[in-house]
Amino acid sequence: MRSSLFAYSFSHFCVDFACFWLLFARVMASGLPLESVSLMFLAYNIIAFGLQAPLGHLCDICPRIPAGLIGCAVVAAGLLASSMLWPGLLLVALGNAFFHVGGGIDSLSGNRMWRSGVFVSTGAPGVALGTLAGKSGLSVALPLGILLVSGVLIAALAPRRKAPPARYALDVSSRAPFAALILLASLSIVIRAYYVGAVLPLPWKSASALMGLLPAACAFAGKATGGILADRLGARNVGVISLLASLPCLALGNAVPAVALAGLVLFNMTMPITLCALASRLPDCTGFAFGLSTLALLIGTMPTFFFRLPDGVAVYAIAALIALSALCVLLSTRNQEGGLSHKSSESIQYPAV
DSSP: OHHHHHHHHHHHHHHHHHHHHHIIIIIGGGOOOHHHHHHHHHHHHHHHHHTHHHHHHHHHHOTTOOHHHHHHHHHHHHHHTTTSHHHHHHHHHHHHHHHHHHHHHHHTSSSOHHHHHHHHHTHHHHHHHHHHHHHTTOOTHHHHHHHHHHHHHHHHHSOOOSSOOOOOOBOOBOSSOHHHHHHHHHHHHHHHHHIIIIIOOOTTGGGOHHHHHHHHHHHHHHHHHHHHHHHHHOHHHHHHHHHHHHHHHHHHSTTSHHHHHHHHHHHHTTHHHHHHHHHHHSTTOHHHHHHHHHHHHHHHHGGGGTOOOOHHHHHHHHHHHHHHHHHHHHHHBOOOOSBOOTTOTTOOOOOOO
16 A cells, blocks of 8 residues: 555656646747636646546546546646647646546545645645746656656556445544535635635745745645644644644744745645545545545635735735634544444445436
């Protein structure tokens, strides 16, 4: 299981690197009007994040689908077709969705939160370095080469499933009603996506290329360590305390790099916790649960395409959003006490389709 997690985590970096190389080396450098470029970025987000829930559903009921390998292959096809902007963009977005579902299901195959934290954490440096590579005009051979390596690793270390995975065995969801829990956990994810994309000002981020990469490094560290600490100290404990500890760092210290970076690490620790809270209520549907979390990310990023908060209210919005996110985590999670019962009446099954 650890070998497959390594393969998917490394490949997550590669896939996101390749996608953002295309977005910046091809779309941003196309010379198209800003409105057209924004539309292409919006289309990428809708396909890459919005399709993961239905694709996850499909992989839950058809577990033989090699979603990770399909994702790598489709992203590579998009890179090869990148001279045609729309076909290349749509292919890499679709491949991104397929890959994330395959890796997400694998990361939820155990009964520990650290697996999902490690898998998701590698996307942030992939996005940041892919953006930098695209802006630098590096050849398409680089993303194609690392995608080839990632495909080989998945084929060798993460063989195709022949049966549905064991049901998700870690219960970190609260006893809130099903719909309320899904809403609360999803709202926390929405806040994280919107907060990073539209609310948090980091005036020092553009000072140098290195400073621009540091927030991605903090997202990587926060997501990975959040799962590890939650396994040891309890999901609710880590989720609520890390968010509240991040509040003064980000609301008051965002202009000071060291303080803001510490806040970003703390703020991102909730990612594996909210994902595993969703999976706890959908223990036989881990692909769909993972897709719900990325759908919430899509919802959170949508406002960033249309408006930005005035600087004068940013500090108040930051404090309010972090406090609201902490409340959502408090109400939707609990400290784990063992596995889900195989006869649990709260097991949720898909309706027939």
